[in-house]
Every structure is written in C-alpha cells, then in structure tokens.
Amino acid sequence: MNKDYRFEHKHILGIEQLSAADIFHILDTAISFKEISNRPIKKVPTLKGKTIINFFFEPSTRTRLSFEIAAKRMSADTFNIAASTSSATKGETLIDTARNLQAMSPDIIIIRHGSSGAPGLLTRHVGASIINAGDGTHEHPSQALLDVMTVREHKGKIEGLNIAIVGDIAHSRVAHSDILAFAKLGAKVRVAGPATFMPAMVESLGAQACASVAEAVSDADVVMALRIQKERQDDPLIPSLREYSQFYGINRTLLDKYARPDALIMHPGPINRGVEMNPDVADGAGSVILEQVTNGVAVRMALLYLVMGQEGAE
C-alpha cells in the first residue's frame, strides 16, 4: 500500500465514489478486524463513546444486525430506528427526522431507504457520517465490499476473474454495487437475465450483457444469483417464478457444464430456494454464502472505523 494513501471519505454512499485503492484499503482493514469475531471476548474499545444510529426505512434482518454487531464489537453505542416506529409514519419528512436525530449528536447514521439517493440527501442536512445500507435501486456498498472480500479470500485476487451475476439486475442495488466494485478492481463482469430485468444501457456500469445464463456462466470464477422480488406487481416482468427458475435458475447441471470447476457460488440473501438457485447449489460445493455473512461484519467494522477516522474531513 502506498505510504501517501489516505482514506478520505466521511460518508459511504456507494461504490461509485470509491477508487480501487479505497476498496483495497477497506478490505485490508476488514481482514485485520475479522479475527476479533473469533475471540472469546468479541469486543475492542476502538469506537467507545461513539453513537451510531441504525435508521432503517425498509425491513432488514441481516444487514441491520450485521451493522449492529459490527458497531457493538467496536464498543460503540447503537440505537435502532425502524420506519414503523419513527415519525415517518406521522408524516415527518426524512430531512426533519434526520435533523432531529442530528440534534442528539450521533457520530454515524446508517440508513436504509426505499428512495435512491436518500443517504446523499441526508449528508446535506446532518453533520454525522452517513453510511448507505441500501437505497432504492441505487447502491448497497457494504454488500458489494463483503462480496469482493469473500472472493478475494478464496481467489487471492480480483483482477482477471470472470464474475457472472444472474437475475434482476435492474431492480437490484446489490448488483449495481457489485458490478461497479468488481469492474473497478479489474474483473470481467457478465450479467444475464430476461431483458425485463436489464437496466437501460447496463454496459455503462461496466458489465457485459449476455443473451443467456449459459453464456454468462461460461468459464466463470464466481456465479452470483440475485433474489427475485416477488412483491413487484405494477410491472409485468416475468410470467411466473416457475418459468423463471427453468430458464434463469442456477442449477448444478448448468454449473458443471459451463462454469469453472472451482467456481464460487454467491447470493446476497435471502434465497428463494428453488427459484433463482437450487438448494443443492446453495448448500453444495463452492458455496460461500455463509462466509459472505461472516465477512459482512468485518467489512462493516472497517467502514465504521474508517469513516470515524475522518472526523473534520469533508
């Protein structure tokens, strides 16, 4: 690592803002924190006295818990606010709620919100560091970082790898952040799914759109399936989950035929088993899905630590 390097981000809004050097620095920091989670006493005093608010406008189990555990393992005081218990239900605007939180002097606000760009909006109205835990269909940077960390642990590098991402790219903030992250580090990212799942001009993100899953998965070092959102009703994207799984589901036959034998299998969770991924794949050889979860804590510890190192920086 370059001696002159400095991590200069007060907020983590997306992978878009990060350079390759930033990403490697976050990963290296995360690796150094990972060991803490294996100790009998899983706590270091690094963020003692810091106040961290988990401000979640959308339901989340794993990401919220992961951030909370990360914060607590670093001795920060954490508080959780869900949209259903916040003033959002009383008609208060996001900015007003955030200003009220700010009046209680938190150091970090971790936000998940259904509107793309909401975390960025907060940075203009509060003084705390903002970490995006998923905004609309925009970005989910901590997820992409833990994905990159997991792949790097197994493959020793990112550059030159073939990464296949299959599923609803258009409505997936995970896919968006993953494409940016892997592409920035020199991997070749290929995406596949029905055209109804492809965002306009997906190539502009740095991914190559493939006509079939087989094409995307060919020679893949990593195969990632995305969760199919069952909830979307105003827009007829696919006829049925049944047909989807038939043509776009990741199964063992497909992997054996096209992917590299040592391909890693990933999924941001929660999995619709039998839809986007067969159970034998999710639980079988090459699956690193639970390691992703473990690394999530380490990556989030690193993010909390790094943004706090930037006090006063803008």
Add this chain to the structure above:
Amino acid sequence: MTSAKTIILQNGRILDPAADRDCTGDIWLENGIIVPPQQNCPEGCTRFDLQGKWIVPGLIDMHVHLREPGEEYKETVESGTRAAAAGGFTAVACMPNTRPVNDCASVTRLILEAAAEKGFARVYPVGAISVGSKGTGLAEYGELKEAGAVAVTDDGLPVLDSQLMRRAMEYAGSHGLLVMSHSEEIALSRNGSMNEGVVSTRLGLRGIPVAAEAIMVYREIALAELTGQHTHIAHVSTAAAAELIRQAKARGVRLTAETTPHYFTLTEEAVADYNTNAKMNPPLRTEKDRHAIIKGLQDGTFDAIATDHAPHSILEKELEFDRAANGIIGLETSLSLSLSLVRDGLIDAARLVELMSLAPARILNVPGGNLAEGSVADVTVIDPDRKFVFTEESILSKGKNSPFLDWALQGKAVLTIMGGRITHNELS
C-alpha cells in the same frame, strides 16, 4: 392628440417579425396602444433612449402554472405575473391544474378577477379538457370560452381515453377553443422520475422512456387528422416526438407545438446528484434530443417557446428524488436562455421574437405579438448584452425551484410595458 400617458421608445432596434421589420427607430405608445411617431414630444411624456437595445412585441408565455386558486403558497396570480413581467412577458396562459381545477366558468372568472386586480401581465386562463381533469366527461367549453378561457388541456395529466380526446377536439372546435395536449403514455412513465438511460441506471431511478411521449404525440396527431381540428402539443422533450410533429406538419395536419428552454439547454446529466430542481415531466433527455429540439426551433417544427413555469415550495422539492414534485420555474430565465440560441447563431433575433411573441399570440388568438400601429401597447425592451447572475434572492416567483440557480446569464428584459403600463423597469 397627446396625453401624459405617452411613452416614447427611442433609437432601439425594432424587431417586429409580423411586419418583417428589423430596423432602428422609435415606437410611441399612447393610451394603451401603439401610435405613429409624432413631430413633437408631448408634455409629461416618458422617454427612453434605447440605443443598443431591442424593442420587441411583448413576450407571451403560453404555458405557465400560476397555482391560484388553491396553492397560493406556491404562487399567486400576482407573484407569477410579477415574475412574468421581470422576464419580459406581457401575457401568460395559465394551466387549469389548480385546486379546484379550472373546469368551469366560475374558476376562470376568479383567475381573471385576480389578474385584473393585481396582475402585472395579461392572464389567459386555460380550462380543463375533462371535468376535474379526471379524464371522463367533457368540461363545459362554451361557458369556459364565454368566461375568458382561450384553450383547454388537462395539463399535468394526459387524456388517456382516446375517444374523450377525440370528442374534446371536436367539441372545442365548435367553440373556437384550442386543445393543448400533455402527451404522456402513463403506463410507460408510471413511477418514473427521470429519463430512462445511462443516468437513470447510474442513479438507480425508475426511468421514463422516450416512447412514453412519442406514443401519445402520435395519437394526438392521428386524432387531429381524424377531426381536422387544430391541436397543440405542449412541452415537447424528445427527438422522436419532434420528428413525428415535423412529418405531420409536412402532410398538412393542423398542428402546433411548443418546447421549453430547459429542453434545449439541459440534459439528463443535470439530475446528476439527485438534484430535484432538475426533475420535471417530461424529463430532461439526452444530448441527441437537445440537438433535435434546437433543430425543431430552427426549421419550424416548433412554433413557440413556452416555459412550463411550475413553481413549487421546498415542501415539495426538498425530498427524496422519487418523492419530489415535478416541475421548475422558468419565467425569469426563459428569455436569457433563448437569447443564447441567437448569440450562438442557431436562430436569428426575428425568429426568437416569433417563437416568444408572435406565434403564441396567433396560436392562442389573443392581442399582441406585433408592433403595428393600433395594436395593444404590449412591448418588451431587451438588453441583449446585459450580464447577470441568476440568484435565488433575485427571484420574484414564489418558487425558487430552478436548475439555473447561480448561472451567469446574458441578455435580459430591461423594460416591460403591458397595455401602456410599465410593469417592469430596470432602465431608470
């Protein structure tokens, strides 16, 4: 015959495309009309030496939202027409999406009364196409027209029912009213908040494809052909729609169309960091569309430049991007942005005046748009060289929602006269 009400505009560049006139000279205004210059200046007359400035017929903005009645916290007839006068406009046509909707004579009269009492510009109410703009039954066009409405539209919303739109065109024709179309296929634009393309993908925002506009513009063209009625396409944003309009006009369809300064000045890139002051419907498009809009202004595809002036308060704009209201203000920047087309050699000065005054007057069939003797004394004096920075503090509209805040602009209305009354004056 002279009176104290005489205003003499001297030594300006007179631009009057209706008479094909572009020369240096004087314009005399007396008792609310334009009169021939006389030998002697009457006592007590007001004189302006306008060397280096342009004297043009009062600008007319055929597409603004004045928000009164019902949303006076966003804009009123008074504040909106003050902004209009400052922007060089002597007349505006106001859209019916007020609360209540201007779908009947009483609302039209209310607006006209406010304009008569407190207005700084002529106000031409546009009535609704359908009752409450709900897209079902026809509003009462006969009474709307008698009360003073000049056109009908459900602007802000498209008329989804094609039969209703057909009947609206036919029935409006019977009452001598223009139909203005907000052309949008809602099924394609629903929940979208910006142009569908590279930027929407980068920002993770639901996009509005070009086809949402093009499909409905083509339907309006088909219905205009079916009914033979003059139809006006509002706020065109895409190359695709411009091409459809060009072709329709070439085969003789009775069609007029407007575009706005933001579509020929900005692209989707202006949304950049979720800037809600760059959110409007239809949305800002691509560089290719922007060039096509300019071409349409050059070749006559577009008849008029309007602003779609849509004031909102920060309550509607300081929000998550997908929840923020559509629309930007435009009255106080329209002329400057349009003048840049002249400076860049894309259109000439006479064409600018045609787009911003003569054509709107003809389309709406209202007075003004020319400097002929005997015409109403609606005159705008433009200083094409005046440089200024468009700051939030300088805005007269109640809405501050402009993507042009802090832009350095050149060219400005320095004197606006409506019916012989000075409504804006930066000269003395």
